[in-house]
Amino acid sequence: MSILYDEAQQSIANESRRVLEARVTKDQLLPLLESTGQYHEAFWNTAKEQGWTALAMPEDFDGLALGLVELGLIAHQAGRTLSGAPFLTSSFGAAKAIEIYGSEAQKAKLLPGLASGESIGAVAIASGADALPKQPQLVFADDRIDGMATGVSGGLVADIAIALVQGPDGPALVVASLADVERQAIESFDNSRCVANLRFAAAPADVLGDGEEAHAAALHILALQAVITAHEQTGGAEALMETARDYAVTRRAFGQVIGSFQSVKHRIAELYALVELARANCIHAASREGKDDFITAAAAARLSATEAYDTAARDCIQIHGGIGVTWEAGLHLHMRRARSLAIEQGNALFWEDILVDRLTGEAA
Amino acid sequence: MSHIETYRANAAKWLESVAPTYGKAARRSLSEDEDLALGRRYQNAKFEAGYAGINWPVEYGGQGLSHIEKVTFESEEMKHGFPTGYFGISLGMPVPILMQFGPDQEFAKERVLKALKGEEIWCQLFSEPAGGSDLAGLRTKAEPDGNGWKINGQKLWTSWAQYSDYGVIVVRTDPNVPKHKGLTYFWVDMKAPGVDVRPIKLAGGDSHVNEVFFDDVKISDDHRMSPVGGGFGVAMATLMIERYVATDSAGFGPHLDLFIDLARTTEINGKPLIADGRIRQQIARNYAMRSGLNAITARAMLMMQAGMTPGPEGSLNKLVSVRSRQKLSELAIDLQGSHGFAYDDHAQQKDNWTSSWINAPTGRIAGGADEMLLNTIAEKILGLPQDHRPDKGVAFNQIPA
Numbered sequence A: 001m002s003i004l005y006d007e008a009q010q011s012i013a014n015e016s017r018r019v020l021e022a023r024v025t026k027d028q029l030l031p032l033l034e035s036t037g038q039y040h041e042a043f044w045n046t047a048k049e050q051g052w053t054a055l056a057m058p059e060d061f062d063g064l065a066l067g068l069v070e071l072g073l074i075a076h077q078a079g080r081t082l083s084g085a086p087f088l089t090s091s092f093g094a095a096k097a098i099e100i101y102g103s104e105a106q107k108a109k110l111l112p113g114l115a116s117g118e119s120i121g122a123v124a125i126a127s128g129a130d131a132l133p134k135q136p137q138l139v140f141a142d143d144r145i146d147g148m149a150t151g152v153s154g155g156l157v158a159d160i161a162i163a164l165v166q167g168p169d170g171p172a173l174v175v176a177s178l179a180d181v182e183r184q185a186i187e188s189f190d191n192s193r194c195v196a197n198l199r200f201a202a203a204p205a206d207v208l209g210d211g212e213e214a215h216a217a218a219l220h221i222l223a224l225q226a227v228i229t230a231h232e233q234t235g236g237a238e239a240l241m242e243t244a245r246d247y248a249v250t251r252r253a254f255g256q257v258i259g260s261f262q263s264v265k266h267r268i269a270e271l272y273a274l275v276e277l278a279r280a281n282c283i284h285a286a287s288r289e290g291k292d293d294f295i296t297a298a299a300a301a302r303l304s305a306t307e308a309y310d311t312a313a314r315d316c317i318q319i320h321g322g323i324g325v326t327w328e329a330g331l332h333l334h335m336r337r338a339r340s341l342a343i344e345q346g347n348a349l350f351w352e353d354i355l356v357d358r359l360t361g362e363a364a
Numbered sequence B: 001m002s003h004i005e006t007y008r009a010n011a012a013k014w015l016e017s018v019a020p021t022y023g024k025a026a027r028r029s030l031s032e033d034e035d036l037a038l039g040r041r042y043q044n045a046k047f048e049a050g051y052a053g054i055n056w057p058v059e060y061g062g063q064g065l066s067h068i069e070k071v072t073f074e075s076e077e078m079k080h081g082f083p084t085g086y087f088g089i090s091l092g093m094p095v096p097i098l099m100q101f102g103p104d105q106e107f108a109k110e111r112v113l114k115a116l117k118g119e120e121i122w123c124q125l126f127s128e129p130a131g132g133s134d135l136a137g138l139r140t141k142a143e144p145d146g147n148g149w150k151i152n153g154q155k156l157w158t159s160w161a162q163y164s165d166y167g168v169i170v171v172r173t174d175p176n177v178p179k180h181k182g183l184t185y186f187w188v189d190m191k192a193p194g195v196d197v198r199p200i201k202l203a204g205g206d207s208h209v210n211e212v213f214f215d216d217v218k219i220s221d222d223h224r225m226s227p228v229g230g231g232f233g234v235a236m237a238t239l240m241i242e243r244y245v246a247t248d249s250a251g252f253g254p255h256l257d258l259f260i261d262l263a264r265t266t267e268i269n270g271k272p273l274i275a276d277g278r279i280r281q282q283i284a285r286n287y288a289m290r291s292g293l294n295a296i297t298a299r300a301m302l303m304m305q306a307g308m309t310p311g312p313e314g315s316l317n318k319l320v321s322v323r324s325r326q327k328l329s330e331l332a333i334d335l336q337g338s339h340g341f342a343y344d345d346h347a348q349q350k351d352n353w354t355s356s357w358i359n360a361p362t363g364r365i366a367g368g369a370d371e372m373l374l375n376t377i378a379e380k381i382l383g384l385p386q387d388h389r390p391d392k393g394v395a396f397n398q399i400p401a
Helices: A007-023 A026-033 A041-049 A068-081 A087-101 A104-116 A212-248 A262-287 A294-325 A331-343 A348-359 B003-022 B032-049 B067-080 B085-092 B094-101 B105-116 B231-243 B256-265 B277-305 B312-335 B337-341 B353-365 B370-381
Strands: A121-124 A139-141 A144-152 A160-167 A170-177 A182-185 A196-210 B122-125 B141-145 B148-159 B166-172 B183-189 B195-200 B209-220
Touching: A007 A041, A007 A068, A026 A331, A041 A087, A068 A087, A068 A212, A068 A262, A087 A104, A087 A121, A087 A160, A087 A170, A087 A196, A087 A212, A121 A144, A121 A212, A144 A160, A160 A196, A160 A212, A170 A212, A196 A212, A212 A262, A212 A294, A212 A331, A262 A294, A262 B277, A262 B312, A262 B370, A294 A331, A294 A348, A294 B277, A348 B277, B003 B032, B003 B067, B032 B085, B067 B277, B085 B094, B085 B105, B085 B122, B094 B105, B094 B122, B094 B166, B094 B183, B094 B231, B122 B148, B141 B166, B148 B166, B148 B183, B166 B231, B183 B209, B183 B231, B256 B277, B256 B312, B256 B353, B277 B312, B312 B337, B312 B353, B312 B370
Parallel strands: A121 A160, A139 A160, B122 B166
Antiparallel strands: A139 A144, A144 A196, A160 A170, A170 A196, A182 A196, B141 B148, B148 B209, B166 B183, B195 B209
């Protein structure tokens, strides 16, 4: 089964699109590529002002108690206009970990700040290339973390991080303040993601879940984030598909618009197929939160959205010809974003394995 | 339980009850004639049980329900491998179009009832040697003959013409005007003198399509179903009538579970293929694609139930599912190594990879070739221009050969 968006959800989509299109331009985003650790403040201020940071948080902690469907709609629009910061997803993941696995005291302490957007969250589950390590590199003992978390999106400016750590009795999911943690900015092809290596040196942290639960909890958080990211990827792919279409109906060559050549029009029609499959998988996955097949649906959404965005980035630039590869045209903003979103929250290889494990009943 | 869920549950129960008599297992070693006879009995059983003409008007013998019930029934029916193929075209397009455009409604009612009971079969005589995708370029002609018409020419790829009692046909009645404007739509008696049906054996060994020759076939003007010169419009209406059909994200090939079972039970270099990343990737990619199509279908059903028109993304199903089924079927044969040679031409493409593979090219061409589907998406949904068409606005008999 799937769902149809209701009127309230439709208006979230329309309103967020209107606001973002009015406030985010490629001329604001291009300079961010050439500076390390800068994010687009207008985007994040908009997210706070519009209540997007509070959207999927519980009412008891200043949230709006909506869910994946609504946040997904906003992420889709953010993907269309290129979000200027990764926090919509990273803070959401951090908040969900605290909401689901934290104590009342932890929730009361941390969630209101995340809901208002005054506090920014990051998620550090991966160890290097491994999105969900069996043996995390961060070491946890006596309520303190040691070691380095690498390539954490938003890590450069986040106030708190959810981390998967190796404790004395196995892995644990913890929440740590980043106030005194050393951060090394990663010079990236998509600098507004504010990616950093985080060096923990006896940094205090609180346990959210440990033992058997820790892994399942980490996967669940990754899956929730993956569904949001998949919406963002689908939005980016949709915008590129429309851009390619708009160019193909105006640009002329050999006495006709290039969109009348099948090599071009079929390429755009194929993008339409990829975008619609990704969209359908996203809506479905968002509607399955809390159900047995949620991880399966999230994996399918993630895989089809990554394929859609990658292909759209490749083909949209190709259809534009020379103008498509200029700095000024800005299509490379999407090409860059397609890759950074492809490797946040577990890459396609990771989700393929998760999915097949579920389909074959090999997953726990 | 919602109304539609109750309907689905009842349909599923009835289908289970008749599956041993008419389903996959009962058909296994039948000749085509025996299978057709079984199919006629199954169609009649559906009629008796109230599952024929589900969304057709009651006064024609239908059930007067909506296309939601029809699609729901079909998606359940598909699971059992019933002999429905012989009636798919007949009940899908020509017979509904006869209800809508048949000049003599008493005659139409008789025909509809017999078709619903599986007693008569109709075919659709559209494609020709000179054009399939380019339907309006057809050459079979009808000339005035007394008070009626005389048909000469050849049709091609006509499904089940060899078993058909009647057919609907588009022919050229005026070659002096642009190609779309010189066509007229008729029904014909397939047993009439001058109609010659010759089955064509396809790559998979079966012969469900035919070439049909018309040699001075005389029909009276009451066979005409469109204004003279207005045949293209009725032809388009015929092709549109099947918008609401049950789709199959497996592309009418095997379910992905069968591929997973195969990968589980097969080893290469001493390792199970289900642990091989190349195979796992294909499983994951195919699953993601199929789940996307299923979600599109589920949303279309919800939209119909809400009284809305489903979005155009439903048109992706055939394009996406059949070509991926083709590749997955190739891989499934590879997986079996030297066991992959075996071929049973009675096997069903829904549960046999080799049958699925050898019939896949037909699936990608029949009922709209992949390239035409891409054109339709590009032009109708995305607003991209038509290809360069040198025959546009040119009288048919002036089009350069």
